[in-house]
Amino acid sequence: MNAIIETSNLVKEYEQGGRPLRVLKGINFAVEPGEFMAIMGPSGSGKSTLLNMIGALDRPTSGKVLIRGVDISTLSDNDLADLRNREIGFIFQFFNLIPRMDALGNVELPMAIAGVPRRERRKRAAELLELVGLGDRFDHKPSQLSGGEQQRVAIARALVNDPSVLLCDEVTGNLDSKTGDEIMHLLRELNKEQGKTFVIVTHDPAVAQMTDRLVHIRDGQIVAEKRLR
Template sequence: MSAGSGHEWIVRTKGVVKEYTMGGQTLRALKGVDLDVRRGEYISLMGPSGSGKSTLFNMIGGLDKPSEGNVFIDEVDMAQLDAAELAYLRCRRIGYIFQTFNLIPVMTALENVTLPMIFAGVPSDASAEKGMQLLKVVGLGHRYHHKPTELSGGQQQRVAIARSFANDPALILADEPTGNLDGKTGTEIIELLRTMNKDRGVTVISATHDLKMVDVSDRIVYISDGQIERIENREDIKISLGEMHGSGGLAH
């Protein structure tokens, strides 16, 4: 399908530094992050608020530019892309999911899902059909004509997930997708993301401080104070859990 699908790494960051200047003071939100993400992985970026995980999320998604260092998507340096190429990348290759859902308020669920397809040049009929199909996958086929304000938080996030899959992206970026949801709904959303990840082979990178995410992640990247503290594989966690006979091992 894509020229880059042969590469093992879908995302690589090299020495990513992000500085913000606020009131004359320079704040280093990221202090040199090197992270390689394999195709098809489910990665959780864990860390307290203010740790820099959302900043890293923005760098990987091309929503903001690093002050230093590079982000590569499919081995292409994002800094080399012009505005149109970056828009293309966001439209076709990356799907975004946000804590606050960020649906377009005046559009129905179906229109929200089809918007990225309009930008991608998919004809109306085809995009409506695919939109309905995606809404069915997330369990909202019957509510396609509802506006975001007529949907619950969990339902809005489902629409956002359907929208993020509109153009069959290779990478889904989710920034605190369960942050505004209650525990049960959060679990459903996480399971939905995991299912999509397995069924469609899409890579998922999720910034979170929801420990439920640990269960489904292939790797957990702990971020603290703008740096990667450590990276854990799920297998290792399972072993440690087994040894400890409990869940206490999670609360690092």
């Protein structure tokens, strides 16, 4: 067993109007190191919930989530946060950048919070912005960047702690198709050249087709799985 992420009989319920709403209904799922895979499914099928579970943002109602073989239910909140910070990067549809900070500041922020000295975090943020193709946009605020550029800043920020897994929730959902394509190519490059593992949630069949493996989820269950390359 060398999956980087694995779930067994993963169930998630939310408390809704005083009764449980079962959103994930027993998901068995594994991601191998270095994979570039997609999760597709209708709105409300539980994709984001699943991503939050495998990213250790939330805990299952029952069943297991293993990250690098560690059952996250055995970890304290602190240890869980440490594991998440070390292993997992998140990228979202709406970029989630801080409007009053420039690109460099946004990428530096997680390091500032972690107490990394200013000089060091500047250097690391600058390297990462170069890596995502924004070497000439350091002092632009989000409102002064295109959608694709904002997503690149968010990608650089997600790479700060050198995570092994990147979890992407509709990361092209707010971009036109050409820009979305460019972002997908950047993700693929990070996968190929740095060996990062990607789990990409998407509505868009064109995006899903760019990955190596496709998992379909419907109503909280995996209903199909297909290897694409």
